[in-house]
Every structure is written in C-alpha cells, then in structure tokens.
Amino acid sequence: MNLILQGLSANRSDIDRIAALAQAQRVVPLSPNAFRCEGVQADDALRARIDAECLAAQLDYAFADGERRLADFRLVAMDMDSTLITIECIDEIADMQGLKPQVAEITEAAMRGEIEFRESLARRVALLKGLDAAALQRVYDERLKLSTGAERMLATVKAAGLKTLLVSGGFTYFTDRMKTRLGLDYTHSNVLEIVDGKLTGRVSGVVVDAEEKKATVERVCAELGISPRQAIVMGDGANDLKMMGISGLSVAFRAKPVVRQQAHVALNFVGLDGILPILS
Structure with missing residues (x-):
C-alpha cells in the first residue's frame, strides 16, 4: 500500500517521522505539501497510530492502492x-x-x-x-x-x-x-x-x-x-x-x-x- 500524507503546510520532519512509523520503503514528494510513502504494510494497529499522529500534526492521510488512478x-x-x-x-x-x-x-x-x-x-x-x-x-x-x-x-x-x-x-x-x-x-x-x-x-x-x-x-x-x-x-x-x-x-x-x-x-x-x- 501507499500512505498519502498531506497538509495545508506540511512539515517535512513530521512527514519523515510518520513515514518511519509506517516503515515506508521510500517517500516521494508529490507537491510541496503532499507526499507518497510507498511500500507500507497497514494493519489496524498501525492505522490507529497514524490517525493519532496525523491529527496531532494537522495532516490528512490515506492508505491507497498504488495502482488506482483518477x-x-x-x-x-x-x-x-x-x-x-x-x-x-x-x-x-x-x-x-x-x-x-x-x-x-x-x-x-x-x-x-x-x-x-x-x-x-x-x-x-x-x-x-x-x-x-x-x-x-x-x-x-x-x-x-x-x-x-x-x-x-x-x-x-x-x-x-x-x-x-x-x-x-x-x-x-x-x-x-x-x-x-x-x-x-x-x-x-x-x-x-x-x-x-x-x-x-x-x-x-x-x-x-x-x-x-x-x-x-x-x-x-x-x-x-x-x-x-x-x-x-x-x-x-x-x-x-x-x-x-x-x-x-x-x-x-x-x-x-x-x-x-x-x-x-x-x-x-x-x-x-x-x-x-x-x-x-
């Protein structure tokens, strides 16, 4: 899975910290305030931790199928x-x-x-x-x-x-x-x-x-x-x-x-x- 992190003004240190928590294989900037964390294995416990961390950092997140496109x-x-x-x-x-x-x-x-x-x-x-x-x-x-x-x-x-x-x-x-x-x-x-x-x-x-x-x-x-x-x-x-x-x-x-x-x-x-x- 990919983990998409984005905010109105995303702090890169917050992005890297949450990506590390998710054990992402790499972090790809999509824009100055949106990032794709690739190769994430998501379970309920991780989702709960990501939810809490993103709320504290005022970031939105989504676990996304890497093959899905607009x-x-x-x-x-x-x-x-x-x-x-x-x-x-x-x-x-x-x-x-x-x-x-x-x-x-x-x-x-x-x-x-x-x-x-x-x-x-x-x-x-x-x-x-x-x-x-x-x-x-x-x-x-x-x-x-x-x-x-x-x-x-x-x-x-x-x-x-x-x-x-x-x-x-x-x-x-x-x-x-x-x-x-x-x-x-x-x-x-x-x-x-x-x-x-x-x-x-x-x-x-x-x-x-x-x-x-x-x-x-x-x-x-x-x-x-x-x-x-x-x-x-x-x-x-x-x-x-x-x-x-x-x-x-x-x-x-x-x-x-x-x-x-x-x-x-x-x-x-x-x-x-x-x-x-x-x-x-």
Whole structure:
C-alpha cells in the first residue's frame, strides 16, 4: 500500500517521522505539501497510530492502492452545503429572519444523524415562512463561497474525463447557479416553494434525502453506463452516507465523526483537491 500524507503546510520532519512509523520503503514528494510513502504494510494497529499522529500534526492521510488512478473513475458526486461550498445555505437564509441559531441547531443534529433528514428539513423550512425570496439572492451574493480546492479539483477531474454531479439536500436556487458557474454536468436538490415572492415554508416535489441521494447517484451511473464503484462520492453529513456507501471511493470532507468513521478517506485539513494526490 501507499500512505498519502498531506497538509495545508506540511512539515517535512513530521512527514519523515510518520513515514518511519509506517516503515515506508521510500517517500516521494508529490507537491510541496503532499507526499507518497510507498511500500507500507497497514494493519489496524498501525492505522490507529497514524490517525493519532496525523491529527496531532494537522495532516490528512490515506492508505491507497498504488495502482488506482483518477482515470479509473468516471464520475464525481458531491454534496453541496459544507462540502462544495463552505456554508449551510438554509442556516444563512434563516439568518435573514433572525432565526439562524434555531435552524442551525436542527441542521447540526441532522448532520450528526440524530434527527431524520425529512423531519429536519420540514422543521427548518417551516421557520422560513413569509421570508422575501430576495433573501436567497443575498445569501448567494454575500455569503456563498466555494470550499478550498474546489475549482482545482473540478478542473482536474473534468480534464481526466470524469462527469460531475451535485446532489444536495439544499435547494435548486443554489444548485442551479452552481451548475452554471462551475460547468457541472448534473444537479439534483429540493425546490423551495415560493408564492407571490415569499417563501411558503414548504418544499415541493421529491425530497432529496439520503435515499434520494443514493438513488440519484445510481440513476446517473446507469445513464453513463458505469458501476457506482466507478464513482467518487464526497460529503460531510449523515444524509450522505448511503450514497457514499455505494461508491468506489467515499470522501468525508470536514465531516461529522459518524461520516469520517465510515468513509474510505477523510479530509479534515486540506481542500477538496486533496483527493488528487491519493489518485496520482
């Protein structure tokens, strides 16, 4: 196996120390802040030690099959809120109503898996009833920012021939704009109901919950004529676990503990482009 070590600013002494702990045969620099430690024999005890050492050094790590490359995949599927972008859009919309703490508390509980997603969505959206729809544009213009490394990651996967899917428990108002802005191939999310320029406190159509996210990945893969095992799936919350579970590479990005524990790879410090050294 290879052990990939990377950080926003990787200290070479930390890299060499962890490589020695892993008894790596050699260390290959991939960039100033990413390194491939080759010839590692990984067992549970070593993985636990590497996890602790990397957390202390603020490094991300991944044990990777040395033969696996980005070109082996055909699709990248991403959650939007707190994954492709840095915010939870519904929390920021709620802030326009002075209700961010109440909504954010429900959001956090849902992402940890403590509240079923459909219930959490209904409760949060109900709190937005009566809000002027112009607040959505304000959130997009003033608060929505891409996560670190998003544009580099997308440019690289597109150049390698992969298709892109944004599947979100958030709202079409934002995913539609992300599709246009970033040139994404597919998007799917919830529709906020708006009547006479005001939010009604309801969503219309299919609710994009964990099952629908998984089904969306399966539908897109079928359309592309590929297996879900040829998909990379990235997310941060409990409602991403089902779609991550059918993928060939699941990536927990700045994720809740329940997601980190089940993903193939966890990126806690580097950006979304941290998947690239793992598949180089």
